[in-house]
Amino acid sequence: MMGGSSENPELWAFLESLHYGEILSGTVTAIERFGVFVALDDGPDHPVFPGVGFITIPELSWRHLEAVEGVVRVGQRVSAEFLQFDTWNLEARLSLRATQPDPFQAFADRTTVGQKLHGRVTKLVPFGAFVRVTDGIEGLVHLRELASTPVESPSDAVQAGDEVAVVVTEIDRERRRLSLSRRQGSSDHR
Structure with missing residues (x-):
């Protein structure tokens, strides 16, 4: 534990002054497994x-990341939104x-329930299969919707890698979840 406001009054005062949603700029100083450190332009050391x-890793990108390095590198300038003061x-x-548009919301804007899409099976899970329908967007075909x-x-x-025709059955913007059916999309015998 670092000890609170008494030991680092300048840092504490700076962090207390920040507001949720404020944009802070800085330079990436270190990349760790659990996230990325940024030296802020305006703040103390x-x-x-x-x-x-x-x-943190999930806050780096809307995509599911395999490697952090693809998103940022040490020495890079970044602008990021302030979420919270970790006391x-x-x-x-x-x-x-x-600070970036959410690709899921953009997808939801141009997609309707009942729409036919083509995609590729990315992985199988006990309750169904995930299908990537466009860059960065995957939907779940539930087990009962996988075949007629x-x-x-x-x-x-x-199997993973299969190209499939699917129909959109639900778009949940809040949870950023897409539900698909192959059963309704299989009338054309693909």
């Missing part, structure tokens, strides 16, 4: 960490993705 700003670590928790006749397991109907 951190007594322990390589930067007062910190971006335990004396950090400004930041979001890089909040019931199947025991997703692999009875599809």
Whole structure:
């Protein structure tokens, strides 16, 4: 524990002055498994960490990331949205993705329930299959929607890598979830 406002009054005062949604600029100083440190332009230095700003992995990008390096590199200038003051670590928790348009919402704007899409099966799970319908957007085809006749397991109907025709059955903007059916899309025998 770093000790609160008494030991680092300048840092504490700076962090207390920040507001949710404010945009902070800085330079990426370190990339760790758990996130990215940012030295903020306007803030004081951190007594322990390589930067007062910190971006967790999920807040880096709307995409599911395999590697952080694809998004940022050390020395890069970034502008990120302030989320919260982490009083335990004396950090400004930041979001890089909040400054970028959410591809899911853009997809939802141009897609309607009942629309036919073509996609590629990305992975099978016990309750169905995930299908990527466009760059960065995947939907779930539930087990009961995978084939016109019931199947025991997703692999009875599809394999990862298969190209499939699907129909949009639900678009949940709040949870950023897309539900698809292959059963309704299979009238054309694909």
